[in-house]
Amino acid sequence: MAPPSFQDIPKAASDTLNKEFYHSAPVNLEVKSRSKDGVQFIAKGKSEPSGNVNGNIEAKVLNKLHGVVLTQSWNTSNAIELKVEVEDFVGKGLKLEGSTQFFPNSLKKAAKLNLSLRQPGFHGKALVDILNGPSFFGDVVVGRNGVLAGAEVGYDFQVGRILKYSLGTGYIGRDYSASVIANNKLSSFGVSYSHRISERVEVAAKSQWDTKTSNEPQIEFGGKYKLDAGTSLKGKVSSVGTVALSLNHLLRPGVQFGFGVQVNTKSLNEPVHKAGLSLTLDL
Numbered sequence: 001m002a003p004p005s006f007q008d009i010p011k012a013a014s015d016t017l018n019k020e021f022y023h024s025a026p027v028n029l030e031v032k033s034r035s036k037d038g039v040q041f042i043a044k045g046k047s048e049p050s051g052n053v054n055g056n057i058e059a060k061v062l063n064k065l066h067g068v069v070l071t072q073s074w075n076t077s078n079a080i081e082l083k084v085e086v087e088d089f090v091g092k093g094l095k096l097e098g099s100t101q102f103f104p105n106s107l108k109k110a111a112k113l114n115l116s117l118r119q120p121g122f123h124g125k126a127l128v129d130i131l132n133g134p135s136f137f138g139d140v141v142v143g144r145n146g147v148l149a150g151a152e153v154g155y156d157f158q159v160g161r162i163l164k165y166s167l168g169t170g171y172i173g174r175d176y177s178a179s180v181i182a183n184n185k186l187s188s189f190g191v192s193y194s195h196r197i198s199e200r201v202e203v204a205a206k207s208q209w210d211t212k213t214s215n216e217p218q219i220e221f222g223g224k225y226k227l228d229a230g231t232s233l234k235g236k237v238s239s240v241g242t243v244a245l246s247l248n249h250l251l252r253p254g255v256q257f258g259f260g261v262q263v264n265t266k267s268l269n270e271p272v273h274k275a276g277l278s279l280t281l282d283l
Contacts, residue, residue, distance in 0.1 A: 003143030012194035016204035022260030
């Protein structure tokens with residue numbers, strides 16, 4: 001079995017502490033549909049606290065026979081993106097991904113090429129930003145018996161400069177995982193763990209310390225409790241004084257509702273608290 005990518009080493013803890021919290025935007029709406037010939041359409045809309053509304057429409061075509069996925073999207077930033085993915089390109093476990101982006105207003109363009117290789121005990125990725133730079137980003141993770149070790153690097157060919165480098169290690173067990181990551185040229189350190197206590201209960205925590213901006217680490221702890229097959233509650237607290245709660249409920253097959261709030265306990269009388277609704281329709 002292939003290990004996760006470098007960015008996904010702390011994925012279990014990140015999912016528990018970040019996903020299904022809906023307070024970041026007042027309203028989120030997502031609508032999914034599929035045509036009879038397999039084309040998937042996705043429309044997303046999100047209102048910002050400033051009053052602006054951001055949206056994105058996407059069409060995805062899947063060719064299962066050849067492992068090819070073609071995705072085209074257009075968003076309210078007036079960015080048009082085309083992405084092509086090819087699974088098992090040339091060999092088993094090798095994935096090729098190419099993407100282009102075009103901004104009609106400014107005529108700005110972007111093009112990226114991404115290769116990833118997944119093999120038992122190995123996961124490598126390489127991304128080349130062709131037009132901006134050009135620059136290269138790559139990462140490698142090796143794993144054995146649940147123990148992981150990885151590194152990533154970024155390099156700008158135009159100026160001949162290393163953009164970033166990171167190191168990480170972790171462990172993924174049957175019901176828990178833990179990781180230690182050093183990012184931003186080994187100046188920012190993160191420690192996280194996740195534990196699935198039972199089928200209904202899971203908890204996670206992380207600590208982040210940036211040596212360039214803070215003398216103290218920021219700590220966050222949270223968990224998820226499944227009330228039943230279609231309903232779950234989540235909560236988290238942080239050392240900066242915020243408390244977040246959310247409810248996720250399957251109203252009926254294909255209709256998901258979410259509600260979340262965040263309270264800043266250090267500024268209870270200030271207008272800094274947040275609340276948001278989410279509705280996902282899978283037609």
